[in-house]
Amino acid sequence: MKDRHQHLPCFRRRLGLQGRLQCSKSELRQMRSSAFTDPVLKAYSRLAAKYDQRWSTYIDASVRETIRRIVVPADAVVLDVGCGTGALLKALSQAQPGLKLHGADPTPAMLAVAAKRLDDKASLHQAYAEALPFSDAFFDLVVSTSAFHFFRDPLKALAEMHRVLRPGGRIIVTDWCHDFLACRVCERVLRLTDRAHHRTYDSSECAALLTTAGFVDVNLERYKISWLWGLMTVSGRPK
């Protein structure tokens, strides 16, 4: 009988990710089965083609605010967790062309858009934040924008981000947050209407999660990018 993994290259081609996609066979197997059951994969598979256009103002502002807070050496190794369509990676590649960029996201359709946008400028990996396919201490910077509120197990995700950071590295997490009334209303609605939505946090709660996961020098900032969206950027370094 044919091993189902012999079909792997076809699967990759169908995803349009043959370029620099990197993930193991067991991860792909998990992706295949969860594509039918995970509401996040369902939602973002449907949204992928329209995502950049529909959310352009929000993406531009959140990426700009996050990049403003990034200071890394010219040849740093960087991971974007929940990279989606690769907007942040693209902006980083333009700002600092010497960076070695990686993106991780579980949704193949989002990664397919990222692969087109990024060409060969980043390695893309199909992966959940809670199980990152990288060795310990691999990255100088781990960053994540607008994905944290999807993580089903935020502490496990942060533990993974901690594991893959080298000592002296840095984590930067930007997301919309509970500190702002409009966002709290938005979250109430999403909880009732959107199965992909998990939960948002207030900024101090998010900072506490970082501390529990073993990060030190935790810094938090809150700011508005529009009348509706209030963001937090929480950063720290591994102990």
Ligand SMILES: C[S@@+](CC[C@H](N)C(=O)[O-])C[C@H]1O[C@@H](n2cnc3c(N)ncnc32)[C@H](O)[C@@H]1O
């Ligand atoms: C709102 S989009 C943000 C994409 C991108 N970071 C941006 O700023 O445009 C959320 C992304 O998080 C991804 N995501 C959801 N759950 C995740 C998880 N557990 N681990 C990693 N990424 C996840 C989704 O597939 C989606 O691409």
